[in-house]
Amino acid sequence: KQEVTQIPAALSVPEGENLVLNCSFTDSAIYNLQWFRQDPGKGLTSLLLIQSSQREQTSGRLNASLDKSSGRSTLYIAASQPGDSATYLCAVAAMKTSYDKVIFGPGTSLSVIP
Amino acid sequence: DAGVTQSPTHLIKTRGQQVTLRCSPKSGHDTVSWYQQALGQGPQFIFQYYEEEERQRGNFPDRFSGHQFPNYSSELNVNALLLGDSALYLCASSWGQGVQAGELFFGEGSRLTVL
Numbered sequence: 145k146q147e148v149t150q151i152p153a154a155l156s157v158p159e160g161e162n163l164v165l166n167c168s169f170t171d172s173a174i175y176n177l178q179w180f181r182q183d184p185g186k187g188l189t190s191l192l193l194i195q196s197s198q199r200e201q202t203s204g205r206l207n208a209s210l211d212k213s214s215g216r217s218t219l220y221i222a223a224s225q226p227g228d229s230a231t232y233l234c235a236v237a238a239m240k241t242s243y244d245k246v247i248f249g250p251g252t253s254l255s256v257i258p
Numbered sequence: 259d260a261g262v263t264q265s266p267t268h269l270i271k272t273r274g275q276q277v278t279l280r281c282s283p284k285s286g287h288d289t290v291s292w293y294q295q296a297l298g299q300g301p302q303f304i305f306q307y308y309e310e311e312e313r314q315r316g317n318f319p320d321r322f323s324g325h326q327f328p329n330y331s332s333e334l335n336v337n338a339l340l341l342g343d344s345a346l347y348l349c350a351s352s353w354g355q356g357v358q359a360g361e362l363f364f365g366e367g368s369r370l371t372v373l
Contacts, residue, residue, distance in 0.1 A: 148300075176360070178361065178362060180364070185346075185369070186366055186367070187262075187264075187348055187364040187365050187366040187367045188301070188348065188350075188362075188364040189364070190361055190362065190363060190364070193360070193361045233300055233301075235300075235301075235362075245303040245306075245314055245316055246291070246303055246362065247303070248293075248300030248301045248302070249300050250298075250299055250300045251300055
């Protein structure tokens with residue numbers, strides 16, 4: 145059964161710091177992995193999508209990597225800003241026939257202090 | 259280009275009632291998935307609709323049902339509401355069948371409170 149975890153659960157950093165959020169999954173049989181941002185009480189905003197054949201994707205100050213063999217993905221945020229404060233979730237599209245579905249991690253709550 | 263839109267944004271129901279939530283996918287998308295997100299947790303997959311049929315389903319009881327219309331919009335119905343059904347219900351759209359179809363785009367959600 146595919147399970148997704150995220151460490152840390154919460155993170156507080158001063159403005160300007162570079163930071164790394166971690167996502168782990170138990171089964172390497174995935175189609176893709178997607179990172180999202182969620183502001184309190186709001187929907188999810190897609191940040192980056194990494195296909196299973198890719199190693200990383202970049203968008204602006206964000207860089208996401210994928211290592212299927214070890215079941216890990218990282219989201220790197222450069223030069224953090226207070227506006228980056230939100231919950232960050234990763235989701236894997238799992239490919240086992242018994243549970244083909246998108247499975248989310250619990251999220252990392254990020255606070256960037258001015 | 260309109261993104262994913264959901265209605266209503268908030269609603270309050272009592273135990274035993276029924277609720278219908280609505281979703282219009284992003285322009286150009288033909289697949290709609292529904293998720294339930296309890297407070298402080300990640301979203302849980304309910305089901306996915308493609309070509310007006312339920313294609314995949316998560317671990318949710320039959321009280322949860324849905325429909326997709328020819329214009330790709332979708333409804334989520336929940337019967338016999340329980341207190342535990344209180345959550346944020348999220349709709350996501352994508353192009354193509356299956357969870358491997360590609361990038362998911364989410365709406366702002368419908369916040370359901372069951373009293």
